[in-house]
Amino acid sequence: MGDLEVRDDLLPADDGEASLHETLVSRMRQLMIEGTLENGQRIPEAELCRMFGVSRTPLREALKVLAVQGFVQLRPNRGAIVAPIDPDQIQPIFELKGALERLIGLTAAERVTQEDLDAIGALHHELGAALELGQMDEYTRLNYAFHKRLAQISGNALLCETYEGLQQRIWRYRFVVNEDFSRVADSFSEHEQIMIALRAKTPLDLAARLEAHNRRTCEAMLRAIQQIP
Amino acid sequence: MGDLEVRDDLLPADDGEASLHETLVSRMRQLMIEGTLENGQRIPEAELCRMFGVSRTPLREALKVLAVQGFVQLRPNRGAIVAPIDPDQIQPIFELKGALERLIGLTAAERVTQEDLDAIGALHHELGAALELGQMDEYTRLNYAFHKRLAQISGNALLCETYEGLQQRIWRYRFVVNEDFSRVADSFSEHEQIMIALRAKTPLDLAARLEAHNRRTCEAMLRAIQQIP
DNA sequence: CTCCCTGATATTGCATTCATTTTGTGACTG
DNA sequence: CAGTCACAAAATGAATGCAATATCAGGGAG
Structure with a gap:
């Protein structure tokens, strides 16, 4: 070692x-x-x-x-x-995370305050800047912070905790997907839609967008992993 | 002590x-x-x-x-x-569990096998028998086993683990709700519907019924807790 | 009488030590 | 030469010991 x-x-x-x-x-x-x-x-x-x-x-x-x-x-x-992580364990994690994303969407849309919107809006803005500058490490960290913040808006501490646990487990694969720049661009445009739904406070729409975002991230990760070895 | x-x-x-x-x-x-x-x-x-x-x-x-x-x-x-459990922590747990129930419903309906149906059908039958005989402790244990089995049918081990963790945390309040016999009868009839949806393999329906079941259990528990002190 | 301070006691946090199990090496046997 | 057995070295699992912190009782001041 x-x-x-x-x-x-x-x-x-x-x-x-x-x-x-x-x-x-x-x-x-x-x-x-x-x-x-x-x-x-x-x-x-x-x-x-x-x-x-x-x-x-x-x-x-x-x-x-x-x-x-x-x-x-x-x-x-x-x-x-x-803990050795075989690709077969990635999908279950994302599947579970998807369920949490949906709940986050449903509840965050209902409980979001103006203050929350300002804070997460700022994060979103920074994400855009990092993308433009091609600062992928920065983008990755901001992306994590963005979703964490969204979970916090749900107001459910247990949900936050559980969600972050899953995020961290997935985070170990991050480096694999980071290479996939086109996905990063897509990801950001999905974030745009998420922000729109959050500002509009439309629970079902926000939930659906978060679920879709999660699903696409999962697919990208599985693709990236299949290509590497 | x-x-x-x-x-x-x-x-x-x-x-x-x-x-x-x-x-x-x-x-x-x-x-x-x-x-x-x-x-x-x-x-x-x-x-x-x-x-x-x-x-x-x-x-x-x-x-x-x-x-x-x-x-x-x-x-x-x-x-x-x-861990002291104030009523304010019950709702978040059920809220999160609801999201998992939904995922369990969606996936179990798609992945259930005949063997699963037989096993969980037997549990359901035993539940009915325990209810008729008024064996509440037995009913409680079987109820736990029923939902655990359903989670297993989802085929997602991580989901099972997380779900059972929440179930155990809620289990500590069980004794409060056990007194509420009418709820037990309602609960069983909801289980009937759950079995029907599972046999029919209709994901959305099963998910909705599990979510509703979860919500009603939560409400009953909150009511029971409000009444006690 | 109440509140606060002080020292004895109990409990916690971490380091160290001991026993058991596993692992790695080498000689011996078939 | 391959396989196996035995033994030594290392690592783990659990108990004990020690320093630091919190708890509690009693006394004194206000």
């Missing part, structure tokens, strides 16, 4: 004070989302302990949590591995 | 070999689902250690996992408490 470094620039930073436990969970998850820890790779506790400067106890607690969240796979007496 | 005993009869038993970690998570979750550990109650590690005959290390790992699953709440340096 060699020397691993934590990159903080691909996901919005977590806010404020966090316990060691939360920090560990968050940083290890980040390692996997970024691909620093590769899929199926063994996770030696000792090395991570040195890396984070903690003992095995809190690290193991973090691993158990990450196992529940589906990021790592624990094999009794045989250590943990980064 | 005194002497606590684990009852195994309200939830289907977990199957087969399980590591100590899994056992602990499972049994502690059961304590909370059954209400043996009351909401908001403090969870002293020492007592649970004696209770399960393990040291603090594996117990703490289990607590962290249960925190992720929403069953306990960890307060830094101040120990864990059984």
